[in-house]
Amino acid sequence: MKTKAAAWLPFLVILVFASAAGAQNNAQAANSDKSAAATPPSDTQAKNVQEYIELLRSNVRQEKAQIMGAVMQLSADDAAKFWPIYAEYNTELTKVNDQRVANIEEYARNYSRMTDQKADELVQNSMQFRKARTELLAKYYERVKQSLGAVTAARFLQVEDQLLLIIDLQIESSLPLVGESS
DSSP states (O other): OHHHHHHHHHHHHHHHHHHHHHHHHHHHHHHHHHHHHHSOOOHHHHHHHHHHHHHHHHHHHHHHHHHHHHHHOOOHHHHHHHHHHHHHHHHHHHHHHHHHHHHHHHHHHHGGGOOHHHHHHHHHHHHHHHHHHHHHHHHHHHHHHHHHOHHHHHHHHHHHHHHHHHHHHHHHHHSOOTTSOO
C-alpha cells in the first residue's frame, strides 16, 4: 500500500499544480483580455507564446514519463518492452498535439473578432484533434496489450488518460470562453 501511495504522489502534485495554474491563468486572462482585444499580439509576444508552448511541452513530457514509470511498476523485462512503445506513442502524440497547438493559436488570433464561421471551424478542428488522440490511444493500447498483456495495457491507458485529462484541464482553463468579451 505504501508503494502505491508513493507512486501516486507525483500525480497528485501535478493535479494540484494544474488546478493552481489554471486559477492563476484565468485571473491573468481576465485582466489581459481587455487589453488583448484592443491590440493584436506583437511579433515578440507571438514568439514568447511559442517558446512557452515548447517549454511547457518538454516539461509535461518529462513529468508524464516520470509519473508513468512510477505508476506502471514494471519489471526490468517488461520495462524493456514498454518504454520503446511509449516513446513511439509520444512521438505520434506530439504530432497530434501540433494540431491542437495550431487550433489554439488560430483561436488566439481570432478571439477578439470571432465569427460564427470561425467558431464552427475551430470547434470542428478541436473535435478532429480529440478523435485523432483517441484513435492513437486505441492503437497503442493494442500494441502494449500484444507485448505485455491486457492488464498492463489497461493500466497504461488508464494512467495516460488521467494525465491527458489533467493537461487538458490546465490548457482549457487558461483559455477565455469564446464570445466572453463580445
